[in-house]
């Protein structure tokens with residue numbers, strides 16, 4: 566099998582898997598318990614929080630563990646609105662956010678909030694002039710993703726923070742950095758973000774763990790009510806195995822990113838050249854600045870079918886976001902590309918482990934899939 570769908574999820578690295586097994590079988594105490602087994606679990610968790618903070622480039626006290634990226638996004642939005650409830654009910658986001666941001670925004674509109682959805686230009690970027698025009702005195706939250714999950718385009722978060730500051734707006738800035746974490750260099754402070762979401766399963770940790778960065782000094786409301794875990798903001802007995810694994814994946818990612826990021830970029834360039842020369846009708850969608858995501862289209866073919874045939878040939882890629890199976894992608898709709906291009910769009914995404922042989926296998930499978938489908942169609 567050739568796995569080139571790493572923006573959907575990643576294979577857990579051995580370091581993370583071993584850390585999880587240790588936390589489940591040896592250091593299995595409840596971090597809230599006062600005896601040595603509990604204290605050992607609590608100190609392992611403190612060390613894990615430090616690792617995640619080091620990978621993010623923030624303080625350990627600014628990292629709050631969540632169950633996934635979706636939870637982090639929902640919490641950031643709800644919390645920011647609660648903090649700003651006396652100031653206004655206007656939110657600015659983009660038309661091509663992940664559904665973990667779009668769906669809460671749609672639900673808020675039904676409750677009477679106003680949401681402005683900024684549209685990306687043809688290259689897949691949000692214009693800062695559009696953001697400046699959209700800011701209003703009653704804007705309480707701006708939520709713009711760092712790396713788009715389908716196109717790989719990197720958004721100008723520092724520019725967004727500057728625009729908010731220039732306008733003298735008290736709006737909080739949230740970024741969904743799920744696809745950017747350990748793929749492009751950033752720190753929450755450097756981006757000017759007040760809130761920032763990450764997810765473990767995109768960086769070779771298991772599913773079921775993520776984190777929300779909450780800027781120090783922000784008196785953020787809790788997500789749940791219960792015990793005092795996560796400083797009282799996200800109570801519930803901590804998933805120590807997932808946290809340990811997340812920390813191990815963060816450590817590995819931090820230690821290897823300087824080597825792997827250029828390698829993934831080079832592999833992406835190789836893939837683009839090799840696929841374009843084998844299939845001249847293939848086109849890239851957006852400019853895809855991130856090193857691990859390549860969005861392509863084979864106009865005239867249905868990506869759903871293409872992806873299924875590729876799967877049968879042993880190659881895993883994605884027909885748009887994995888969270889939108891079977892439905893036309895709002896991301897491509899937001900880009901304003903033709904229906905034919907939209908129908909044929911698919912995503913190839915790399916991990917540090919991906920190789921040229923994987924790309925060659927994808928190329929051969931694509932050529933074969935196109936032949937098979939052409940024969941069926943004609």
Ligand code: PLP
Pocket residue numbers: 572573632633634635636638663665710712713714741743744764765766775887888
């Ligand atoms: N945000 C982006 C940009 C994503 O790509 C994803 C997952 O695909 C999510 C949020 C949701 O993360 P999770 O699957 O951890 O809930």
